Amino acid sequence: MISLAPAACSAAARLPVRPRDVNIYGSVFGGFVIEQADRLAALAASRFAGRPVVTASLDLVTFVAGIRAYQQIALEARATRVFRTSMEVLVAVAGVDPVQGSRWKTSDAALTLVCMGEDGRPAPFPPLVPRSPEERMAWDAAEQRRGLRLAAPREEPPSYPPAFGAAAERLALQTSTEICFPGSVNEMGAATAGWLLSLADRLAGVAASTHARLPAVTAAVDGVQFSLPVHLGEVVVTHAYLTRAFHTSCEVRVDIWKRAPIAGPPQHVTTAYFTYVALGADGRPTAVPPLVPRTAQERARFEAAGARRELRRQALGLG
Numbered sequence: 001m002i003s004l005a006p007a008a009c010s011a012a013a014r015l016p017v018r019p020r021d022v023n024i025y026g027s028v029f030g031g032f033v034i035e036q037a038d039r040l041a042a043l044a045a046s047r048f049a050g051r052p053v054v055t056a057s058l059d060l061v062t063f064v065a066g067i068r069a070y071q072q073i074a075l076e077a078r079a080t081r082v083f084r085t086s087m088e089v090l091v092a093v094a095g096v097d098p099v100q101g102s103r104w105k106t107s108d109a110a111l112t113l114v115c116m117g118e119d120g121r122p123a124p125f126p127p128l129v130p131r132s133p134e135e136r137m138a139w140d141a142a143e144q145r146r147g148l149r150l151a152a153p154r155e156e157p158p159s160y161p162p163a164f165g166a167a168a169e170r171l172a173l174q175t176s177t178e179i180c181f182p183g184s185v186n187e188m189g190a191a192t193a194g195w196l197l198s199l200a201d202r203l204a205g206v207a208a209s210t211h212a213r214l215p216a217v218t219a220a221v222d223g224v225q226f227s228l229p230v231h232l233g234e235v236v237v238t239h240a241y242l243t244r245a246f247h248t249s250c251e252v253r254v255d256i257w258k259r260a261p262i263a264g265p266p267q268h269v270t271t272a273y274f275t276y277v278a279l280g281a282d283g284r285p286t287a288v289p290p291l292v293p294r295t296a297q298e299r300a301r302f303e304a305a306g307a308r309r310e311l312r313r314q315a316l317g318l319g
Helices: 029-048 132-149 193-212 296-316
Strands: 010-016 053-063 070-083 084-096 103-115 173-179 216-225 235-245 247-258 267-278
Touching: 010 029, 010 132, 029 053, 029 070, 029 084, 029 103, 029 193, 029 216, 053 084, 053 132, 053 193, 053 296, 070 103, 070 132, 084 132, 132 296, 173 193, 193 216, 193 235, 193 247, 193 267, 216 296, 235 296, 267 296
Parallel strands: none
Antiparallel strands: 010 070, 053 103, 053 216, 070 084, 084 103, 173 235, 216 267, 235 247, 247 267
16 A cells, blocks of 8 residues: 655545446446546645646556445545656545544555646646655655656557457457546646546446456556647547456556547547456455457567556555
């Protein structure tokens, strides 16, 4: 688990979980949690910078417990380190039962945000200097997570539409199309990273459940770096497909594209990797069917999924 050290930049929020925020299994959508974490991280970073910020990457989100409808989601965000024009913010998420008064840990998220100047280009953040042993540990861990992000395996660029041929059905390919409406954009008129990843999580969950033939819940998200913004009115097209099945979990790759509403070629926005755990009738993790790569492309994705899993384990040891 990621632990939060005190820092000069922080923010907190508590929100109700409504029935529309939970999946058919009664637990909050992982995408909803990511969306709220992204909003709070942006608030904390922009408050510290005194300028607008945009999410550049999401290094890691882990899920260890759920939250049900009519309970509450409590989030705490703290900055750990400034890298000139970017800042890492850690967000700790907890569930709260307002009737019983109980509170439990549910998720951790590590995000990197970029400060934007008046010319729309990256601008320097104010300095953030660690002053205590705890802040120094968080500062050092941020550098290590950055190194792990840069060490993540690079796969082939995505194609539009996905180039699978006859293998598409076997890989549980799913697609969706959404329009970027005003409620999904930030103060600069661009879609929030949280909204995009919320779309991705819902679609990836369908791909995972289709393969497992069982309910599947989000366990982790990693490997997200945004290359282009999605502007108001643009069309978002999402493709989700499996890359690897482990024992009780599987990884789903999601490619997010955008295009003009009337004409224009699709442009790649980001690729995200979601890990889902299959649940049996008793609500416990259960085995999923194997996924055997049949082509060189599938083998490369299969191996990269294993490398990401190892890097995620390393990142979880940095708290």
